[in-house]
Amino acid sequence: EDKVVQSPLSLVVHEGDTVTLNCSYEVTNFRSLLWYKQEKKAPTFLFMLTSSGIEKKSGRLSSILDKKELFSILNITATQTGDSAIYLCAHTGNQFYFGTGTSLTVIP
Amino acid sequence: GAVVSQHPSRVICKSGTSVKIECRSLDFQATTMFWYRQFPKQSLMLMATSNEGSKATYEQGVEKDKFLINHASLTLSTLTVTSAHPEDSSFYICSAIRAGGELYQPQHFGDGTRLSIL
Numbered sequence: 001e002d003k004v005v006q007s008p009l010s011l012v013v014h015e016g017d018t019v020t021l022n023c024s025y026e027v028t029n030f031r032s033l034l035w036y037k038q039e040k041k042a043p044t045f046l047f048m049l050t051s052s053g054i055e056k057k058s059g060r061l062s063s064i065l066d067k068k069e070l071f072s073i074l075n076i077t078a079t080q081t082g083d084s085a086i087y088l089c090a091h092t093g094n095q096f097y098f099g100t101g102t103s104l105t106v107i108p
Numbered sequence: 109g110a111v112v113s114q115h116p117s118r119v120i121c122k123s124g125t126s127v128k129i130e131c132r133s134l135d136f137q138a139t140t141m142f143w144y145r146q147f148p149k150q151s152l153m154l155m156a157t158s159n160e161g162s163k164a165t166y167e168q169g170v171e172k173d174k175f176l177i178n179h180a181s182l183t184l185s186t187l188t189v190t191s192a193h194p195e196d197s198s199f200y201i202c203s204a205i206r207a208g209g210e211l212y213q214p215q216h217f218g219d220g221t222r223l224s225i226l
Contacts, residue, residue, distance in 0.1 A: 006151075010149075042217035042219045095154070100150075101150065103149055
């Protein structure tokens with residue numbers, strides 16, 4: 001059965017800290033793994049990963065995929081209060097599957 | 109960029125009312141749209157996949173007669189919550205994939221509809 005599990009479920013850090021969010025998945029027909037950030041409304045797209053070992057980077061955020069271990073991480077360095085959000089990962093196999101989400105709170 | 113508009117953003121109504129939520133792709137055509145439900149501090153739960161011109165595919169446990177989906181054009185899908193009850197109160201979000209785009213491409217999300225049934 002396809003599934004996506006994220007950890008931790010929630011995280012509270014201080015501004016300036018670095019955080020690593022985890023996403024493990026099981027899928028019968030892997031196509032891509034996606035990361036989204038959700039604040040109050042719609043999730044906004046962060047990264048799409050299709051190949052192992054290639055880091056994708058956007059400012060202080062980066063992500064990488066390990067297709068052998070069925071695992072992806074999202075790193076945020078020098079966190080800011082504006083990074084507070086729910087971070088969702090999703091894989092696309094035969095369908096879209098969203099993970100459980102990680103709720104990140106960054107306190108000043 | 110791709111924009112998906114969802115309307116209304118907020119609905120408060122009495123138990124027994126039917127509520128229609130619209131999802132429009134504003135600057136692209138979408139053969140496939142998705143409807144999700146989200147409870148507070150939880151992830152998105154896929155309810156159904158809506159394909160233009162055909163019947164929606166519902167996820168296990170989602171009542172087809174309760175949540176009616178119509179995808180009549182390449183830019184519009186609607187979700188109607190029929191005879192809504194307090195347990196249907198939730199945040200409903202739609203998303204769309206560009207026509208011709210593969211399923212594994214990123215979805216574009218609407219801003220969601222917060223439904224409160226009294």
